[in-house]
Amino acid sequence: MPTPDDERFEIYLKQFHPLVPDPMPTEGRGQASRRSFVLRAWFAAVAAILIVAAIGLHIRSNRVAAPNTAIEAASPKVVPLQPLTMRSANALLATAPSFKAVVDGLAFRSESLTLPKGEQSALAVLGKEKIKL
């Protein structure tokens, strides 16, 4: 049977508190792994954004390039169908900002245009005419 002295002594002993142990290694590891997980998530997110952006840019550049090639491919066909006639020259004069721009535009057109039979180039006609100033 415990005596009153024993009980009092036990109470006295319990006033001494055992030391707190060092934290568990897993707690630090857990925090580190949580931190590394967050870092990894950030890197993954940034990488995903970069990849999406790169894919988007690639698609966009393809779309922009496609019409150019189409125009380039189509232009040799279009040009012979629209030879320079008086009507088209008048239309150009009506829409162009200046006369010089029209002349420049006409002067740099390809020379290798073949006109359908029965049609003449307006420039050729004007070139043959002798205009007195």
Place this chain on the structure above:
Amino acid sequence: MHRHRRNTAEIEFLYRQHGSALLLFALAITGERGRAQDAIHQVFLKLIENGSLSQAVDKKAYLFACVRNAVLNEGKRDDRNTQLEPDSVWFIPPDRDYARERNLRRALGVLPDDQREAIVLHVWGELTFSQIGDLMGISSNTAASRYRYALAKLRDAMFAKENFCANS
């Protein structure tokens, strides 16, 4: 995965709850702070890895038994009484009176290992004599009488020392 996380959380909670008493118990067996701390970490890390704590009926007693086995299985302990580290503090004493803490530690160190274990398990571990008996492989009556005998010796040692210190 979820179950494992819950198990880990429970083990970490038990570590916070009983870690101090377990450390003191390990100190009472090994006498060295480093070895005691290592033994506790080893036990808890194993528990997290194996997830075997859920099978234990009396978790607190099971933890003390695990710590005891870990320390004893280490194989560094010999038959003679443990040599305590003189500068290693075991307790936070009341009123920060470290002279009394040293006095208690010395008095505990004088006790035979099994008596010191019984004192630590009952006073600071708050285990019953039945639990102590199961843990040490003795009957609860033997555990109780061992405790009473150790308590009387401890008291005599401490107060004789304190009176001696007071008189000198």
